Amino acid sequence: MNAPLSSAPATAPEAWAINVDHVGKTFTLDGGKELKAIDDVDIKIGQGEFVALLGPSGCGKSTILRLVAALEDVSTGRVTVEGSNPTALSRAHRLGVAFQDHALLPWLTIRDNIALPYKVAGRPVDDKRIAELLALVGLSGFEKARPRQLSGGMRQRVSIARALVLKPDVLLLDEPFGALDAVTRRHMNVELQRIWSEQRITTLLVTHSVEEALFLADRVIVMSGRPGRIIKEIQVPFARPRSPDVQRTMEFHHLADELTLALEPEGHH
Amino acid sequence: MKMTAERWQSLTLGIVGIALFLAAWEAIGVNRLAGLTWPPLSAVFQFMFDPTKAQLFIRAMEASFSMVILGYVTGSVVGIALAGLVHVLPVVRPGMDRLASVIHAIPAIALAPLFIVLISREFTGMAIAALNVFFILYVSTTSGLNNSTAGHRDLFQVLGSSRTTRLLRLDLPAALPAVVSGMKYSVPAAFIGAILGEWFGSSRGLGLLMVSAMQNFQIPLLWSAVFIASTASLIVFGLMGLLEQFVYGRYK
Ligand SMILES: Nc1ncnc2c1ncn2[C@@H]1O[C@H](COP(=O)(O)OP(=O)(O)OP(=O)(O)O)[C@@H](O)[C@H]1O
Ligand SMILES: [Mg+2]
Numbered sequence: 001m002n003a004p005l006s007s008a009p010a011t012a013p014e015a016w017a018i019n020v021d022h023v024g025k026t027f028t029l030d031g032g033k034e035l036k037a038i039d040d041v042d043i044k045i046g047q048g049e050f051v052a053l054l055g056p057s058g059c060g061k062s063t064i065l066r067l068v069a070a071l072e073d074v075s076t077g078r079v080t081v082e083g084s085n086p087t088a089l090s091r092a093h094r095l096g097v098a099f100q101d102h103a104l105l106p107w108l109t110i111r112d113n114i115a116l117p118y119k120v121a122g123r124p125v126d127d128k129r130i131a132e133l134l135a136l137v138g139l140s141g142f143e144k145a146r147p148r149q150l151s152g153g154m155r156q157r158v159s160i161a162r163a164l165v166l167k168p169d170v171l172l173l174d175e176p177f178g179a180l181d182a183v184t185r186r187h188m189n190v191e192l193q194r195i196w197s198e199q200r201i202t203t204l205l206v207t208h209s210v211e212e213a214l215f216l217a218d219r220v221i222v223m224s225g226r227p228g229r230i231i232k233e234i235q236v237p238f239a240r241p242r243s244p245d246v247q248r249t250m251e252f253h254h255l256a257d258e259l260t261l262a263l264e265p266e267g268h269h
Numbered sequence: 270m271k272m273t274a275e276r277w278q279s280l281t282l283g284i285v286g287i288a289l290f291l292a293a294w295e296a297i298g299v300n301r302l303a304g305l306t307w308p309p310l311s312a313v314f315q316f317m318f319d320p321t322k323a324q325l326f327i328r329a330m331e332a333s334f335s336m337v338i339l340g341y342v343t344g345s346v347v348g349i350a351l352a353g354l355v356h357v358l359p360v361v362r363p364g365m366d367r368l369a370s371v372i373h374a375i376p377a378i379a380l381a382p383l384f385i386v387l388i389s390r391e392f393t394g395m396a397i398a399a400l401n402v403f404f405i406l407y408v409s410t411t412s413g414l415n416n417s418t419a420g421h422r423d424l425f426q427v428l429g430s431s432r433t434t435r436l437l438r439l440d441l442p443a444a445l446p447a448v449v450s451g452m453k454y455s456v457p458a459a460f461i462g463a464i465l466g467e468w469f470g471s472s473r474g475l476g477l478l479m480v481s482a483m484q485n486f487q488i489p490l491l492w493s494a495v496f497i498a499s500t501a502s503l504i505v506f507g508l509m510g511l512l513e514q515f516v517y518g519r520y521k
Contacts, residue, residue, distance in 0.1 A: 066423075069423075069427050070426070070427075071423050071426060071427065090426065090427045090428070090429045091429045092429065093428065093429045095427050095428075095429070097424075097427045099420060099423065099424065101420055103418075103420040103421055103423065103424045105421065105439070105442070106519070106520065106521065107442050107445075107519050107520045116428070116438070117428050119434075119438065120425065120428040120429065120430045120434055120438070121428070121429065146519070
């Protein structure tokens with residue numbers, strides 16, 4: 001797999017792992033009113049690149065993820081994943097998604113929830129891999145528990161393990177650490193960085209944390225409020241593997257300030 | 270299941286309620302407040318547990334309960350299976366819905382003569398029970414199969430699930446609470462159907478006992494038959510209630 005090189009000249013669209021090509025999405029509300037969620041969003045993600053998406057609540061971040069996951073259809077523009085229609089990826093069981101609301105099945109144990117992608121794909125369940133992932137997200141010993149017995153943050157971590165279990169080619173994470181305390185969140189960031197460095201999965205991460213975006217991503221994209229548009233894009237310069245210490249450097253603080261400023265609504269800075 | 274203070278309280282209240290009801294029954298009977306046709310509870314029990322009558326009741330119970338079970342199982346299997354079919358083949362759904370409601374709208378009593386000529390007197394009760402149960406389970410299963418949440422449907426789509434896999438691993442488990450509730454509420458319906466069916470000239474069963482006791486003014490016999498049928502229905506209903514609680518705790 002190539003190293004992420006998003007500054008490379010744009011060749012054929014098929015060169016991109018994820019190509020959100022000038023996409024707009026308009027929802028028709030119950031009353032027949034139209035709501036333009038995103039407008040002319042253009043995001044190109046290279047093979048093995050990690051891109052973070054920042055933006056105010058309701059600006060269409062989840063919508064973009066859902067478009068890439070083939071859960072919604074575009075209104076204008078085009079989305080391709082690895083050169084073809086995004087449905088092809090999920091049909092081939094090569095897409096990993098951790099939803100904003102975890103979506104665990106309440107009647108399955110934690111172990112069975114993580115084993116679900118194997119079952120759906122008709123593959124033998126790899127219990128060693130499940131144990132590894134459970135350890136990774138800090139939930140060893142919870143195999144037999146059921147989702148309702150876990151806290152919100154624990155459920156989110158289970159859903160990340162489930163998204164990773166089949167070693168997907170593309171990983172979509174929608175605020176995966178939103179419900180975690182600061183310490184666990186930092187720990188999860190380090191762990192996610194570690195597995196990502198091992199596997200180099202093409203990843204699109206939605207987050208509200210500027211620090212998380214800078215620590216994890218190769219590139220950070222900032223969106224404006226509704227209708228969502230891209231207003232800023234920065235290349236993250238830190239070499240990998242990144243140690244948590246990188247967050248204490250001047251450069252990190254500088255970039256964080258820059259992103260925070262971009263996130264402030266117009267007229268407030 | 271944990272016994273919380275609340276649960277103890279409701280259990281105690283339930284027992285007190287039943288005891289009061291039985292005591293009132295006894296008092297009305299002993300004092301003949303409701304005339305000759307209302308015997309004291311003790312007289313009914315005495316009659317019911319009279320060893321010489323045991324054979325009579327056991328044979329009637331065997332006959333009736335086997336019809337209840339047959340009707341219940343047939344109705345459940347057909348109801349759930351057809352609900353599954355219309356879920357997988359949505360084109361046939363409007364037709365099946367209409368058929369089910371038409372069947373439901375016709376009073377079972379009106380169908381009884383048909384069953385007698387079509388099947389046999391002995392199985393008329395079973396057929397009515399099956400029809401009652403069928404309708405309840407068809408309706409509860411079809412609605413239950415749509416109980417999965419949008420988030421879970423999205424999950425199965427991004428996992429690349431086939432329709433069958435989704436049916437087995439998502440739609441059916443999500444439907445289970447509704448199905449079990451349907452199975453609970455169709456218990457009394459199965460008993461009513463089977464025993465009612467026996468009124469139409471069946472040669473065995475609790476329903477026959479009731480009719481002949483009525484005609485021959487054998488009041489304790491009549492009450493015993495009614496008591497047995499109601500108690501059996503209540504017990505099964507209660508057991509299904511326990512199952513329902515368990516399923517709701519796990520699948521919702
Ligand atoms: N299915 C839908 N029907 C109608 N409107 C929708 C639908 N999905 C999203 N929207 C609207 O589109 C806009 C963007 O929603 P989206 O969920 O993508 O925001 P978000 O950036 O993920 O917000 P948050 O950070 O709060 O999760 C919102 O205004 C939302 O109301
Ligand atoms: Mg969102």
